[in-house]
Each structure stands twice: as structure tokens, then as C-alpha cells.
Amino acid sequence: MASAAAENEPFWRLPLAEFHRNQLPSNFAELNNTASAAYPAGASTAAGFLSHFVENYHEGWLHIDCSATYRKAAVEQWSAGATGLGVRTIANLLTAE
Template sequence: MKCDMGGAATVTGALGLAILRGLDKRVKLFLCCAENLISGHAYKLGDVITYKNGTTVEVVNTDAEGRLVLADGLMAATATGAKLIIDAATLTGAAMVALGEEYNAFFSLDKALQQRVLDYSAQEFEPSWCLPLEKWHQNKCPSAFADTANSKSQKGGGGGGASNAAGFLSRFVNQEGKGWLHIDLAAAYNAGGTVHLPVGATAQGIRTIARALLEE
């Protein structure tokens, strides 16, 4: 799970960097972690989960576990009344298909916030790109047995899989998505060494999130 824990590592590192840069506002860090181990209590294909906000989710892909725990974290963050919520996760292979391993993907229903953080990423020399997210993406993982499925059953989450995953997450923040940004960390990890970086974590995204915490 050295790659899959990249989201928790990135947001932790970003908060630490923001503090070193003089952060003087209250920030609450939620680490949405799941241990992938065999258990009699593990969810199974076909299970329907009911979340605290009443949303029901059918599990159609057991490998799409990150978004299931992120949903809890987003609801907890929203309940604090925070004006800014940034989540970061190595959420989809679809983001890597779209952008390669050099760019992180941004998603937000708050387009003004999305553009500001995109500008921060450019200023911090961390390549990022915005991919589509609209309210109707919430309905891109349909289920006959729940409000939504946790993915599409097709490999990679179907066409636009990264946007579909972001649409799923948008169900768990405020209705208009105001003040929320989702970062799909396509550039967080190198499975093989490159001319620029060795095998392992890249830390790409840490400076951008730290900058957002200081500026927003």
C-alpha cells in the first residue's frame, strides 16, 4: 500500500509544511485510512452501506475502498463548518490514464476555488490540471438497489472514471460543493524510476495544498 496511502501522506505533509511557513489559522486534519486485510467483517460485492447523511451505496467494486472512507471524512469535515475542505487521494487509475504520472487532477463544483488552487500549483511548480465535475456526475455510478454504487462495474470505473469518482464524493459535502476541492493524486507515486525521480513517493501536491491553506 505504499502508493495507496499517498493521500494521507500528502495532506499530513502539506499541513506540516504550512505550519513551517507560518500558518496562523485553525486547520483540522482527517486521515481517512483503510487496512486491506481479509476479515469476516469486510464488505462484499452487493453489500449496501448506509451513510450518516442517509445516502445508500451499493458496493460493486471492492477495490474502490478509498472513496468509501473518504465519504466519512468529507462528512466529518463538512460538519465542522469549515469554509475550505481539500481532500487528496490516489483515488483512480483513470486520472493517470487522462494525465499521465506528471500531473495531479483537480475537481470541484466551486470553479473559482478550483482556479485559485490551480494558480497556486503553477506558482509552486507542481503541475496540475482540472478535469470535469458537475452535479450530474453524482448519477454516473447508478445502482438499482441504492442511491448510488461506489463505482461502475467496468474496468477503471468506465468512461470518465475519475470524474465519476469525484461525483460520488460530492454527495458527501455541502449541496453546492462550495469551498471543496478534490485532488486525485495521479502524480503522487513512481512505480518505476525516472530521469527525475527514484521509485516511490514524489510528494507532488504538498506545496500546493500548503499554499492553499495559507492563502485561502
């Protein structure tokens, strides 16, 4: 969050509760990579999927959901195409000492 603040990019912490981790049932595998019709897809559900591959999912990792960083059409704040939102934050995070 400090890197986002330093770059003046709007990041915020999303919830990752146990129920997000349990919204990915599969009839064929231990885990499905998409939510079923009974559960909504979203950034927290995606983080729930990824958390199954992290040793301690409560700390020490992050999921940056960048699904909304591309615009099909222009809006008041953004032109059409890639916004680049998050690139400065990631660069700051990777180069921070």
C-alpha cells in the same frame, strides 16, 4: 489553481459534468463508490462520487486526485516511490490568507 502556480506544480481543472455524477449506479444503495463496467473509472468519476456529499457541488469545494503521485518503478522524471507532488500546493492553499 493559484496555489499550484505559486508552487510551480502541474495542476489543472478537470471536468465535472452531470454525467460524471450519474456513472455510479448501484443495485443495493443510492450510490456506488466505484464506476460500473459500463463507465470508466477516473478522477472525474471520483469527483462525481464526492460531489454527492457537497451541498452545492458547482462551487466551494475541490477534489485533488493524487492517485498518480506514487511510482512503482522509476521513470525519467521520477524515482520509484512517492513523488510528493501536490504537497507544496496543499500547504500553500492551507496557509494562504
